[in-house]
Amino acid sequence: MSKEPARIRLANAAFALFDERGYEQTTVDDIAERAGVGRTTFFRHYRSKEAVIFPDHDRLLELIRDRLATSSHSTALVAVSDAVRLVLLHYIEEGDLARRRYGLTSKVPALRDREIASVARYQRLFREFIAEWMGDPTTSASLKAELMAASVVAAHNHVLRRWLRGESREPVAEIDEAMSEVLALFPAPSTREGAADAGGTTIVAFRTAQDLDALLPSLRRLVDGGPAS
Known part of the structure; x- marks a missing residue:
């Protein structure tokens, strides 16, 4: 042998x-x-x-970065799910070693701090990718990207810990389901072009003291493109 x-x-x-x-x-x-x-x-x-104890975090980050880089705007969320699955599969392939690491980091504060720092690096990578995908520099969009990244990492860690504790027999199926639920919370941003091309009618509701019959002539002129009196 x-x-x-x-x-x-x-x-x-x-x-x-x-x-x-x-x-x-x-x-x-x-x-x-x-x-x-x-x-x-x-x-x-x-x-x-x-x-x-932590030999592969840099390599895993590169794998995530490479997978995200191959996506387009329309496949970005698929790439996020694939990247999360890559990390989970890595731990599953480690088998008993991953479980021994989990037990050790649970008992040694310095190692637990290192694990937390590593998780933060994953989350930052997802946040930067999601923020770029959204293409919106506003504060609200930045917060949304942060929330999405945190949710993605939380879903992964939830499934991973269940597997590490021996509570999950099908972790890959669980992570796919978990990511579907997470990404459903954050619908894809619509592009400016899409918003401009979208047809339909926009109705704005407001309250006034005037009767409806008195308002109708003005409303009709607005619909026809004329000035309201």
């Missing part, structure tokens, strides 16, 4: 030592020794002890 790659051996050794001794009490040298490699090999694969 072929030997496991050093990167995997280091990760397994690190989590085993974290369980046995605690995160703070485990050193890089301890991890390297348990994995049967030298200190130099450790730093060839990981920048720090913390990086063993």
Whole structure:
């Protein structure tokens, strides 16, 4: 049987030592020794002890960015859903390692803070993409983009944590359903061209002390394009 790659051996050794001794009490040298490699090999694969726990956030951010970049205005929300699914699938593929990380970050405040910071990076990426998709620099649009991004990340984290706790047997189906519900809350913005080309009739209601019969002649002149008296 072929030997496991050093990167995997280091990760397994690190989590085993974290369980046995605690995160703070485990050193890089301890991890390297348990994995049967030298200190130099450790730093060839990981920048720090913390990086063993969070090795792939930068790569995941790049995957999200690449998926979003391939979308058009009409497929932007599909791209958001696909990007969220990519992240979930990554954790599912990690399997037990993801669950061990979840247990560790739940117990170590410094790691929990790192996890929160990582989530904020995902949310900022979605917010910037959504804001650009909306194409509206107003304050209300900026708030809407922030709310959409927060909802997208919250939906992902809800499904991911259910899977990590063993409560979800079909996490991919759950994330698809969750994203459908989230995106339904935020209808696509209409373009200026679409608004100009949209036909139909706009009716403005107002209250006045005059009788309807007295108003009708003025209303008819307005409809016909003439001045109201």
